Amino acid sequence: MNSNEEKNKISQVRRDESNSESWTIGKEFRFEASHQLPNHDGKCARLHGHSWRCTIYVSGNRLIYSGAKQGMIMDYDDIKKYVKPIMDNYLDHYHLNDTTGLANPTSEAIAQWIYEKLETEIPGLIAVRVDETCTSQCVYSKGKGNVLIL
Ligand SMILES: [Zn+2]
Numbered sequence: 396m397n398s399n400e401e402k403n404k405i406s407q408v409r410r411d412e413s414n415s416e417s418w419t420i421g422k423e424f425r426f427e428a429s430h431q432l433p434n435h436d437g438k439c440a441r442l443h444g445h446s447w448r449c450t451i452y453v454s455g456n457r458l459i460y461s462g463a464k465q466g467m468i469m470d471y472d473d474i475k476k477y478v479k480p481i482m483d484n485y486l487d488h489y490h491l492n493d494t495t496g497l498a499n500p501t502s503e504a505i506a507q508w509i510y511e512k513l514e515t516e517i518p519g520l521i522a523v524r525v526d527e528t529c530t531s532q533c534v535y536s537k538g539k540g541n542v543l544i545l
Contacts, residue, residue: 526527
């Protein structure tokens with residue numbers, strides 16, 4: 396271990412003890428899909444589609460100490476590895492009422508559904524944001540306090 400590595404290790408231990416800092420990263424994905432809200436009293440009751448945007452937020456209070464992912468809490472590419480099968484098999488160019496099993500797939504329900512698909516795969520997962528339109532979005536989180544994503 397060279398002296399720089401030792402300094403990094405000491406710094407990491409201090410961060411763990413104080414628990415005073417954290418990093419949150421977000422990885423955005425886009426998909427095209429239709430949905431229908433059968434109970435809605437407006438136009439959302441009709442079958443329609445969106446260009447959806449989904450952002451996965453991962454948080455950590457320590458950086459990876461060495462190796463190819465040094466200085467990261469998680470590699471963006473690793474987030475993509477977990478999300479891609481969900482996009483390919485359930486979300487992109489599908490009818491969300493059918494593929495998610497949600498009878499009423501609101502942004503809220505879809506964000507929760509995506510979160511629950513990923514929570515066992517990504518330990519640092521703190522929130523999933525779903526943008527239904529460019530002015531309408533929902534952030535879902537659970538178990539770690541309310542999360543405000545700006
Ligand atoms: Zn809609």
